[in-house]
Amino acid sequence: MSDSTAQIDLWPAPTASGAVDATVTVPGSKSVTNRALVLAAHSTEPGWVRRPLRSRDTVLMADALRTMGVQIDETVNPDGGEAWRIIPAGLHGPATVDVGNAGTVMRFLPPVAALADGVVRFEGDARAYERPLHGVIDALRVLGARVDDEGRGSLPLTVHGAGSLAGGSVDVDASSSSQFVSALLLSGPRFNKGLELRHTGRTLPSVPHIRMTVDMLRIAGAKVDAPQDGGARNVWRVAPSALLGRDLTVEPDLSNAAPFLAAALVTGGRVTVPGWPRRTTQPGDALRGIFTRMGGTYELGERGLTFSGTGTVRGLTADLREVGELTPVIAAVAALADGPSELSGIAHLRLHETDRLAALAKEINVLGGEVTETEDGLRIRPRRLHGGVFHTYEDHRLATAAAVLGLVVDGVEVENVATTAKTLPDFPDLWTAMLAGATPAGRG
CATH class of the missing domain: 3.65.10.10 (Enolpyruvate transferase domain)
Incomplete structure (x- = not known):
């Protein structure tokens, strides 16, 4: 992994001014x-x-x-x-x-x-x-x-x-x-x-x-x-x-909903994703249960899925073997929790777009975190984080994880946020539009 950011754009991850309250239409799976x-x-x-x-x-x-x-x-x-x-x-x-x-x-x-x-x-x-x-x-x-x-x-x-x-x-x-x-x-x-x-x-x-x-x-x-x-x-x-x-109509990509639901969780806000299916084989559907365990609540109804943060972000012990692609955003939320987390069953992530376990540990630690690799996962102890460059290694899910951290950590700069176009086109625009619905602290 190279630390070089020469000739690569750095995207200042926007910090939430308060609790997010938004509806985000997620593109297809x-x-x-x-x-x-x-x-x-x-x-x-x-x-x-x-x-x-x-x-x-x-x-x-x-x-x-x-x-x-x-x-x-x-x-x-x-x-x-x-x-x-x-x-x-x-x-x-x-x-x-x-x-x-x-x-x-x-x-x-x-x-x-x-x-x-x-x-x-x-x-x-x-x-x-x-x-x-x-x-x-x-x-x-x-x-x-x-x-x-x-x-x-x-x-x-x-x-x-x-x-x-x-x-x-x-x-x-x-x-x-x-x-x-x-x-x-x-x-x-x-x-x-x-x-x-x-x-x-x-x-x-x-x-x-x-x-x-x-x-x-x-x-x-x-x-x-x-x-x-x-x-x-x-x-x-x-x-x-x-x-x-x-004649097939494609469902919204539930894994790509992860950073937006995480935004509700870490800011104590609320995000609605229209079109969330009641029955699906998509691994991203597991976010409902995982983020509830981490402190949120949800309603699944005619409008889609509405996920709400409660002001508390809890640590998590979980085997993510079946939903490994959700790991980067879950790890980012865990780095902001009130207690330690251990994520297991994900040794195969070392063979994805990059070695996701090594990359997450390195980049969160550069921001002041304490993340260690285990044989098949990550051990995360929350620490007070600070700004810095978060390298993405041309991995779209690392970029969205960095954006989640940036919601509550001033000064996070995401290297090559354009890599999100791999599966989530226009992510920066979707992210800033979501934040436009943030409720200032002390209101609502």
């Missing part, structure tokens, strides 16, 4: 959008993805599918908001895919490329070359694909698509990323023999994301047997079948 695009590309008829998230990760996914022959037309819903019309075609190469640093693109698309007719090359950002792909690469070879990665188990790599893939049974250690499982399941209906996947590792992070994949496959017409239905533990079966074009 990245996880749902990118899964919907892959499933639509595999379908036998056109489909719609309405109110998709437009961010760096989703644009990379759409552009990658276009390079392999999928037609994606962008239009507008009659009632406003974007709508993408996906018209599947014969997948083909030659093509070059830029994955950026998007885990969903680098992992979901090699199985798609194995079904294409031709060669597909995968490249990306420097950090993407350090992120593990071995689970997908090794599995594809077992299932009949030819993949050249020069033994790295990571990018860059080339998939030699043959127009079809045998499929069958495969063992995968997905301990480092649940995306290994989702990547193979999403293309499993197109394999000649379907897919039987067994996770062989000791742990499996982010299980809600796999449940999301299974639910979306079923909506598209696939037959899936999964552990969530009482089936064999750590085994998924997907029957070979045609997928149907669907």
Whole structure:
């Protein structure tokens, strides 16, 4: 990790003048959008993805599918908001895919490329070359694909698509990323023999994301047997079948709601997120319970989710294995709590956009905090914090965590806040608009 901020803009994180009171419309879910695009590309008829998230990760996914022959037309819903019309075609190469640093693109698309007719090359950002792909690469070879990665188990790599893939049974250690499982399941209906996947590792992070994949496959017409239905533990079966074009409206991204709900908690205010679903597989739904344990309250009704702070922020002991992506903002709130916190089950975060555990410990400590890494998480002892530069390492969730700290700590400067465009476009504008609704201290 470099401390250099040369030629990188520093964003002065705004401090809240009092209790926040705002309604924040959160853009669509990245996880749902990118899964919907892959499933639509595999379908036998056109489909719609309405109110998709437009961010760096989703644009990379759409552009990658276009390079392999999928037609994606962008239009507008009659009632406003974007709508993408996906018209599947014969997948083909030659093509070059830029994955950026998007885990969903680098992992979901090699199985798609194995079904294409031709060669597909995968490249990306420097950090993407350090992120593990071995689970997908090794599995594809077992299932009949030819993949050249020069033994790295990571990018860059080339998939030699043959127009079809045998499929069958495969063992995968997905301990480092649940995306290994989702990547193979999403293309499993197109394999000649379907897919039987067994996770062989000791742990499996982010299980809600796999449940999301299974639910979306079923909506598209696939037959899936999964552990969530009482089936064999750590085994998924997907029957070979045609997928149907669907008309899907994307839910708000609940994980991206985390900093806004945190703002209500740490300022003793109130934030409403419209459109919060009553039932969802998104991991971000766990924020309701987690932030309640940390001192807040919520109501889920027709207006959406309204979360309120109570003026008290409590420490937390929690296993975040299934909701690891929420860790940065939770850690920021914990650094402002009235007692210590211990967050566990998140060793896999060392392999995300950056080593999130090391980065959070280092950057919060630079501001005067006391955060130590454990074998699989963080131990946080609140201390009086002060201003300083918070480095983000091109990680969108570190940037939003820094913004939460800046609400109550004067002088926090966020390096490269533009990295939030990866999944949350216009974050600085959304943040300042929320703060425009802050209630001055002593009022209301």
